[in-house]
Amino acid sequence: MTEDNYHHLYVVIELEDSKLVPVSLEMLGEARRLVNSFNKKYNLDEKVVAVLLGYELKEIPQILIEHGADFVVYADHPELITYRNNIYTKVISQIAQDKDIAKIISSEDLKNFKKPRYMFFGADSIGRHLSSTVLVELESGLASDINKLEINDIKLTHQHKTDGKELTYEKTLEMYRPDFSGFLWTTILCLDNKNPSIERQYHPQSCSIIPGVFEPIEPDKKRKGQVIEYTPKIDQQDLKVTVLSRQVIKSEVDFDRYRAVVSFGRGIKDAPEENIRLIEQLAKLLNAEIGVSLPISKKPFSVNQSLSSKYMITDRVIGTSGRKINPMLYVAVGISGAMQHVAGMKDSEFVVAINPDENSPIKDECDLFIKGRMEDVIPKLVEEIKKQSLLVQA
Amino acid sequence: MSDLNVAVIIKLEPDFSEGNVSYNPDGTLNRAETKNTLGPHSAIAAHAAFYAKVMYNARISISTMGPPIAESVLQMAQRICDAEELHLYSDRIFAGADTLATAEVLKTGIEKMQGKMDIVFSGHRASDGETGQTGPQTAWKLGFTFLGNVIDYKIDRENRIIRAKRLVRLQGFSDVVEEIEAPLPVFISIDPSYKPLFNTVSQRLDFEKFQKEARIRAENYKQYLKVFNAQQLGVDPKYVGLPGSPTIVYKVERIPKGKATRQAEVLDGSNSEHIRKAILKMKEALAAMVVK
Numbered sequence: 001m002t003e004d005n006y007h008h009l010y011v012v013i014e015l016e017d018s019k020l021v022p023v024s025l026e027m028l029g030e031a032r033r034l035v036n037s038f039n040k041k042y043n044l045d046e047k048v049v050a051v052l053l054g055y056e057l058k059e060i061p062q063i064l065i066e067h068g069a070d071f072v073v074y075a076d077h078p079e080l081i082t083y084r085n086n087i088y089t090k091v092i093s094q095i096a097q098d099k100d101i102a103k104i105i106s107s108e109d110l111k112n113f114k115k116p117r118y119m120f121f122g123a124d125s126i127g128r129h130l131s132s133t134v135l136v137e138l139e140s141g142l143a144s145d146i147n148k149l150e151i152n153d154i155k156l157t158h159q160h161k162t163d164g165k166e167l168t169y170e171k172t173l174e175m176y177r178p179d180f181s182g183f184l185w186t187t188i189l190c191l192d193n194k195n196p197s198i199e200r201q202y203h204p205q206s207c208s209i210i211p212g213v214f215e216p217i218e219p220d221k222k223r224k225g226q227v228i229e230y231t232p233k234i235d236q237q238d239l240k241v242t243v244l245s246r247q248v249i250k251s252e253v254d255f256d257r258y259r260a261v262v263s264f265g266r267g268i269k270d271a272p273e274e275n276i277r278l279i280e281q282l283a284k285l286l287n288a289e290i291g292v293s294l295p296i297s298k299k300p301f302s303v304n305q306s307l308s309s310k311y312m313i314t315d316r317v318i319g320t321s322g323r324k325i326n327p328m329l330y331v332a333v334g335i336s337g338a339m340q341h342v343a344g345m346k347d348s349e350f351v352v353a354i355n356p357d358e359n360s361p362i363k364d365e366c367d368l369f370i371k372g373r374m375e376d377v378i379p380k381l382v383e384e385i386k387k388q389s390l391l392v393q394a
Numbered sequence: 395m396s397d398l399n400v401a402v403i404i405k406l407e408p409d410f411s412e413g414n415v416s417y418n419p420d421g422t423l424n425r426a427e428t429k430n431t432l433g434p435h436s437a438i439a440a441h442a443a444f445y446a447k448v449m450y451n452a453r454i455s456i457s458t459m460g461p462p463i464a465e466s467v468l469q470m471a472q473r474i475c476d477a478e479e480l481h482l483y484s485d486r487i488f489a490g491a492d493t494l495a496t497a498e499v500l501k502t503g504i505e506k507m508q509g510k511m512d513i514v515f516s517g518h519r520a521s522d523g524e525t526g527q528t529g530p531q532t533a534w535k536l537g538f539t540f541l542g543n544v545i546d547y548k549i550d551r552e553n554r555i556i557r558a559k560r561l562v563r564l565q566g567f568s569d570v571v572e573e574i575e576a577p578l579p580v581f582i583s584i585d586p587s588y589k590p591l592f593n594t595v596s597q598r599l600d601f602e603k604f605q606k607e608a609r610i611r612a613e614n615y616k617q618y619l620k621v622f623n624a625q626q627l628g629v630d631p632k633y634v635g636l637p638g639s640p641t642i643v644y645k646v647e648r649i650p651k652g653k654a655t656r657q658a659e660v661l662d663g664s665n666s667e668h669i670r671k672a673i674l675k676m677k678e679a680l681a682a683m684v685v686k
Contacts, residue, residue: 014564022566082572085530085540125562129542129583132493132530141494141640144525156644160636178649180524181423187644198632202640211565240539244557244573251569259680269412286676298410298434298521314586321524329679339649346655350679352672354663364654370672372663380666384673 004112006203008105009035010096011120012134013052013064014083014127020060023122024050025067025216027209030149031120032068032217038151042171046117047071047105051095053088053232055081065225068217071105072225075232079239082246083126085133086238092130093137095230096204104228115140116204118173123208131208141190143207147320148176154189163195173205178320180294182338210320212343253289253315260288260329263318263345265296267334267355267374272301276311278378279333285385286329291318293341319344333374337362354378398452398551399509402443403500403516403532404436404471406464410521423522430463432470435517438584442547443515444475444608445590448600450549455507457481459488459499462621469615476608478618479508485623487635493523495638497531502629503622504536512578513549513556514538518586526583533581541574543585554578561585 009031014021031048039045050069052060054076061072073095079087095101102113115138121127123145135142154172157164175188190205255261262283268275283290292311299312318325319341330348334355335341342365345351353366356373363369370377408423409415409431416427432440446452454477458464461484468480483499491499504511514536516529533540547558555577562570592598611618624631632638661668 016562016564016567016570019567021564085542089534122565124564125543126564128526129530129540132527133534133540136494136497136531136534141492142527143641144527154644158642161642174644179423180521181417183649184646185649186646188641189644190641193637195637198637200632241541241574241576244575246562246570246572248568249571272412286680295410300410300415301412328682329676331676339652342652349682350675351656352676353658358660361651363658363660364652365656366658367656368672368675369658369660370663370668371660377663377669380663380669381673384666384669388670388673388677 004110005114005201006117007102007110007113008047008049008116009118009120010049010051010116010204011069012092012122012127012130013050014122014124015054015060018054018056020063021122021124021126021211023124023127023209023211026211026214027120027122028064028068029216030209030214034149034151038171041151049073049105049116051092053080053091061227063219065227066219066221066223068223070225071228073101073228073230075230077232077234079234080232082243083130084241084243085129086241087234088130089133089137090235090238091232092134094233096134096138098230101228101230104226114203117171119204119206121206121208123210127208131206135206138204140202140204140206143175143177143188143190145177145210145321146175146207147178147210147213148185149207150174158191160195160198161191161193163197167194173207175205175207178340182294182319182340212320212324251315255289255291255323255325255327258287258289259327260286260331261291261318261325261327261348262286262288262331262333263291263293263335264333265293265335265341266300267336269301271375273303273307275334275374276303276307278374278382281382282331282378285382286331288329288331290316291323291325292316293335293338294319294321297322332362332366333378335362336360337365398446398450398513398549399455399507399511400443400446400452401455401457401504401507401511401514402436402439402471402475402477403504403514403529404439404456404458404467405433405517405520406430406458406460406467407433407436407520407522430467432467433517433520435519435521435584435586436467436471437474438586438588439515439517440471440474441590442582442584442588444604446513446549447476447604448592448597450551453478453509455479455481457483457500457503457507459483459491459496459503465615465619465621468619469612472615472618473608473612476604476611478611480615480619481507482619482621483627484621487624487631490636490639491634492639492641493525493527493531494640495634496528497535498633498638499627499629500528500532501535502627504532506622506627510579512554514579514581516581516583518543518583529581529583536581538579538581539576540581540583541576542583544582545571545585545588547582549578556580558582561587
């Protein structure tokens with residue numbers, strides 16, 4: 001029976017410089033909401049388990065409990081001071097399969113416990129790779145860059161998974177991921193092979209979660225939880241990487257230094273090079289930094305090398321796969337307003353969109369919609385700014 | 395004989411460049427009408443491998459899993475990195491693989507390459523699937539030390555050690571460049587910001603020499619090409635393709651339009667009075683900052 005083998009939702013916490021990365025608390029918030037409704041729906045008592053690796057962790061386990069964790073399993077060891085893929089993968093996999101830990105968490109002896117039921121990671125420089133290697137070690141499936149989650153019983157027919165028969169998969173994590181265009185949602189499921197000829201169990205059902213998407217819960221100092229210290233088994237083979245130095249650097253593109261940001265999207269397509277030049281002019285007069293939408297970072301247009309390497313880069317992307325910004329003035333030029341982009345600019349104080357299509361989603365996300373082609377509108381704006389000499393104030 | 399063996403894993407992806415990409419009216423990718431090409435991140439991985447050729451005289455192999463037409467991207471990548479061995483893993487049973495099942499094929503193939511690999515490169519992520527999981531999963535299956543987001547590297551051939559810089563970018567923190575050292579073999583997922591630098595005249599001469607060699611090899615790429623089906627590769631059909639994939643795509647839907655968060659005032663871009671108003675509003679928005 002698979003029912004006895006897999007329990008609880010494990011959340012892999014991330015630290016940078018011994019401080020919590022915000023996505024950790026966001027994941028705990030979503031885990032708390034999901035497990036609450038899961039327990040109610042199935043009349044169960046499963047837990048949110050935070051898995052924490054680091055060195056001199058002090059009050060961090062307590063913070064995690066205040067933010068929704070029922071249990072914090074932590075490994076505090078000098079070798080775990082910064083993330084290194086091999087050793088982190090091993091220790092997290094040990095914790096995930098540890099029967100003694102599962103026994104404490106479940107307050108009953110789960111003889112058949114094998115692995116967590118669900119597992120969350122952050123979709124960032126740590127979690128993206130860590131989730132990949134942990135899930136090879138745990139031999140299960142992984143969906144990346146998720147921004148919506150649900151747990152349901154799912155009835156389905158699948159050539160391989162069910163051998164063409166209709167079967168029900170109980171307590172299945174539906175993992176929604178927006179595609180690169182931002183217009184499509186793909187739901188990924190991680191399912192056991194119930195087909196007798198290829199029978200296999202796949203747990204935990206796991207995903208990496210886009211930072212900035214979910215809300216943490218309101219921290220509650222009175223929340224009760226239990227902290228479990230885990231002594232990691234450290235093999236020298238997993239310590240091959242030596243960190244020689246860590247240096248903080250400023251990104252070449254620093255949106256925070258600017259009051260205004262002008263971004264452009266695929267709407268530049270009719271005359272990419274000329275349009276980028278126009279956008280540069282407008283940005284200069286507004287003293288604005290220049291941002292782009294995700295599709296632009298894929299270099300869809302051929303423009304000269306210097307423009308391409310200056311602007312069509314991931315460093316300038318505004319949105320869930322790039323930067324989240326909140327300037328006083330945000331000008332979206334030729335951007336349709338896909339959800340992913342909106343997530344990166346929605347906190348701007350005042351939003352202007354320049355777009356010929358009044359039906360594009362950006363219209364619902366802006367304060368001022370200037371209807372027209374950028375080729376026509378920007379030169380007029382530039383002329384008017386010069387007239388009003390906005391430059392003095394900006 | 396080279397004393398440094400390097401492999402690159404690459405992917406055939408939709409070509410997002412204008413004229414080759416086709417979008418449906420609703421803004422989604424029209425896959426049937428879109429051409430295919432070597433993925434941009436795969437190309438960066440090939441450049442990173444070529445750096446090892448120029449600097450350390452590495453022997454380079456390239457592999458990909460895909461349909462028969464994917465041999466064209468092996469050729470494209472060979473033109474970048476002067477590879478001497480091209481592997482295509484192609485079988486109908488590989489179709490529909492998720493990252494775990496793809497990693498199983500790539501791992502098995504890499505182990506079939508001539509010589510033991512010292513470094514394997516992958517791109518940061520594919521521009522269509524965008525998971526970024528296949529690289530690290532292949533690394534773990536190979537038992538190689540995994541290094542992600544690498545922006546620079548140097549090899550100490552005598553001691554068989556790599557020194558690399560990794561870019562760490564986390565929500566709410568300034569970017570960090572981490573310098574690390576590790577014994578070979580390693581698996582490197584190369585950061586999109588990687589740029590090879592050739593400083594000395596002799597490095598640039600080697601660069602040009604091998605570039606020329608790469609062009610000639612790529613013209614005759616078929617003589618370097620080995621195609622493997624599942625049986626020739628020796629993979630267990632249960633661990634590849636759809637049967638070996640824990641995950642499935644359950645449904646694809648249009649993301650529902652959210653509630654309007656702002657009530658836009660619509661201005662006519664061809665009306666000069668409207669333009670004047672727009673600038674006044676923008677000016678106001680910026681002035682509010684000063685007061686704040």
